[in-house]
Amino acid sequence: MTIAINTQIHRVSPQTPINLHTSLTTPPTDFEHSKKALKEQFKTESKALTHLQELMYAQSKHAVLIVFQAMDAGGKDSTIRHIMTPINPQGCRVLNFKAPSAYERERDYLWRIHQHVPPKGCFTVFNRSHYEDVVTVSVNDFAPKHIWQKRYNHINAFEQLLTDEGTHILKFFLHISKDYQKHRLQRRLDRPDKHWKFDPSDLVARNHWDDYMQAYAQAFNTCSVNTDAPWYVIPAENREYRNLAIIQIINQKLQSLDMQYPAPQYDASQYKIN
Incomplete structure (x- = not known):
């Protein structure tokens, strides 16, 4: 069953x-599929993504930029690992x-972003992105409002x-609840092998949860005007649903490009390998 x-x-x-206070952090109530079924469908989608990525790489006509944003413990690293592992690292x-850095702060805030956008034929994934320069900057008053307000445009x-x-x-916000974040952060403190993932600054951001929800919502509402660069708010407390939703969105975009392998610049019938 698909x-x-x-x-x-x-x-x-x-x-x-x-x-974001009323947006889903778990799958819709009418979505009833087992974890096993979701994992099996993900495997199918992963194989399709591998093929589509090879087509894109061979054709070298399109590029894909994937942006991930989330609150701390939202699952960005895990999502990237699951989605991108099968892809040819080239x-x-x-x-x-x-x-x-101090060097980057001497330049406009998009300078460090623009130099890392993907070349034709390739994927680039941003784990956090230029949206930090409106969300984090506004919540923490790192710049006056008349400065960061212009950045949406x-x-x-x-x-x-x-x-x-x-x-x-393709821009994805991995949406979790404050209670779920509490559980994930506590897990990092309870397990010695997860201590390296905990940062006390995460608690500072947690104290501004509502401010972050408001800032993210403003960014999404303001920066979804380009229909070719949409924001998706993905329920992220169910990993299997999260991963499957994201990989299906990526595959749907790639399939819409109607990519083909490039025609050879020679007559293959004229060659024989001895």
């Missing part, structure tokens, strides 16, 4: 402002954007430039 998630219910529409790169123009030049952008 399991197809209705991923459109997770897509942010600029006509319908999103409220055609994929993962970038983790932490706080900008900058980001929309930047993403429009990329899509106009053949880069397809």
Whole structure:
């Protein structure tokens, strides 16, 4: 049995402002499939993604930029590992954007982002992204409002430039509840092998949960105007649902490109390997 998630219910529409306090963090109540069934469907989708990535790499006409944002313990690392592991590493790169360095702060905030967008034929995955420069900056007052408020227009123009030049952008927010985050953070403290994943600064951000929800919602509502660079708010407390929803969205985008292997620049019938 094929399991197809209705991923459109997770897509942010600029006509319908999103409220993250009421958005799903678990699968819809009418979605009833076992963990085993979801994993089996994911394997099928993973094989399809491997083939589609090879087509994109061979054709070298399109590029894909995948953006992941989440609150701490939202599952970005796990999601990236599950989705991207089967992909040929020659055609994929993962970038983790932490706080900008002093060198980067001497330049415009998009400078460090733009130089890492994918070349034709390749995937690039951003673990955090340029959206930190409106969300984290606004919540923590790292810049005056008249500075970061302008950045929504900058980001929309930047993403429009990329899509106009053949880069397809998919943006995913892995949505969890505050209670679920508490459970995941406590797990990091309880298990010695997870201590390395805990950062006391995570608790500072947790104290501003509502501010982050409001800032993310504003970013999603404002920066979903480019229909070729949509935001998806993915329920992330069920890993199997999360992974399957995301890989199906990626595959649907790649399938829509109608990619073909490039025709050889020679007559293959004229050659014989001795």
